[in-house]
Amino acid sequence: MKVLSALFSSARLCVFAAAIVVAPAVSAQETPQPQTIIPAPPQLAASSWILMDADSGKVLAQHDADERLPPASLTKLMTAYLVERELDRGSIALDDQVSISEKAWRTGGSKMFVEVGDQVAVEDLLHGIIIVSGNDASVAMAEHLAGGEAPFADLMNQHAARLGMENSNFENPTGLPGENHYSSARDMALLTQHIVNDYPEHYAIYSEREFTFGGISQPNRNRLLWRDPTVDGLKTGWTSEAGYCLVSSAKRDDMRLISVVMGTDSEEARAQETQKLLSYGFRFFETMSLYERGAVLATPRVWGGDINEVRVGVDEAVTMTLPRNRNDELRARLNLNAELQAPLSVGDEVGTLEIHMGDDVVGERQLVALEDVEEGGFFKQLLDQVRRFFSNLISNFTD
DSSP, X not given: OXXXXXHHHTSEXXXXXXXXXXXXXXXXXXXXXXXOOOOOOOOOSSSEEEEEETTTOOEEEXXXXXOOBOOGGGGHHHHHHHHHHHHHHTSSOTTOEEEOOHHHHHOOSSOOOOOTTOEEEHHHHHHHHHTSOOHHHHHHHHHHHHSSHHHHHHHHHHHHHHTTOTTOBOSOSSOOOOTTOBBOHHHHHHHHHHHHHHOGGGGGGGGOOEEEETTEEEEOSOTHHHHOTXXXXXXXXXXXXXXEEEEEEEEETTEEEXXXXXXXXXXXXHHHHHHHHHHHHHHHEEEEEEEOTTOEEEOOBEESBSSSBOOEEOSSOEEXXXXXXXXXXXXXXXXXXXXXXXXXXXXXXXXEEEEEETTEEEEEEEEEESSXXXXXXXXXXXXHHHHHHHHHHHHHHHO
């Protein structure tokens, strides 16, 4: 991501009433950079697709991204996510041994080739789920974490709701066809965003090209791992109902994109159509870090407090994905509440931050207090009342 914090923080402040406009100084002799012309996104030979920036969440291209479709083995992204979540919480460990049931062993479709009664490490099963799409490994982990496929599917749906996956319902951990088993391209992109950002310590597994277990070596079916060195995940899927599907992610410089393609006609088609999306995103867009979490953007007056000014800013990083070569058009506007009154606590909303590109508002965030302000003593509050009265009087007169 291109870091523009210095651009914004060094800008000259122009104060208008309750708003502060932050603008970078531009010399009259400067020649504006030519704008990047953004073409229409590519049209793909697929049922549904989406392209999203992993950091900002900005959607760069989409087609029927909310259509409910059978996700096939893309389902295993949720299965793997829940395993990674439990590892992060410490409720399981990578070297924990999982007993393989007959049900897991008998599950059809793609396999890791575990045997009934085997004790298999969680780490191996996680590799089997992600790299070789093992249905047997998925069922074994569902049984280990929740006691069976049905209760595990309930967990999957609860977490899907928590993550904002509005068009998903899971009936099993494998993606084998079910009457009410579905997801969407947008939901899969949201899930992938969490896989990448929430548990990065496990993400390297998704880029591994091969997995060997019990003397049997199987390749990762994501062809882009061989063709594009910037692609480092994530998951393929296929059933006759779903067609050929692929969720991929790629990182170039500091920009990471997520693509989801569902319902193509072949393994080659899903790889080619995904490559079109990724090429489009990297060619015409860039992701910029405008402000870090906790950045102080203003120190407005606060009335009736034990201090006269309060530091305000953003409580999470401000990252945006925008057309390339247009950062000279960016402006930030701080719309502060007209009068701030003590007491204030860290995190209290005190206004909004607007990011403008030309005449358009391209982003908005809350402004919050970054420190506590206690009420001042009796005489301090009385003095502030007098000062506020005359301040308002002068303001009304000059208006």
